[in-house]
Amino acid sequence: MSPVRRARSGGAGPDDRPGTQLGQATVELALIMPLLILLILAIVQIGVLVHTRVLVTHAAREAVREAAVGASGSVVASTAAASGSLDSDRLAVSLATTGDRVEVTVHYDAPTDVFLVGPLLGDVGFDASATMRRED
16 A cells, blocks of 8 residues: 555554654753743742732831830831841831821832842832821
8 A cells, every 4th residue: 555545544644653753742841841930930939029018018017006005216117127027127117106196107128039030020119008096
């Protein structure tokens, strides 16, 4: 039987020989793997930044609670730094009092340390503020 006849009848044709596409899946995986790794690292970095954002908000709430009961500015700043795992060198706390209200604003420059993705982003700044009535 000739090869042309086999191809028409559903048999193996000249392009369907065993072994002609054995490395195709490996090459495709090798091409796509760096992009998948970069995507996974980006997702991890975003998760770390979201966690840091929650910590900054929590620090502002803890600091304003301390300020509402009459603590000094240095105690408020140390409370904000101690409320989470935030680096105190990257943390700035400001305290404002208006009438019977006290407002604390926390600014934090979050480092981006995830391999490959972090240096592309640079440090990210987060701000959070909280207001509470004084309890003097």
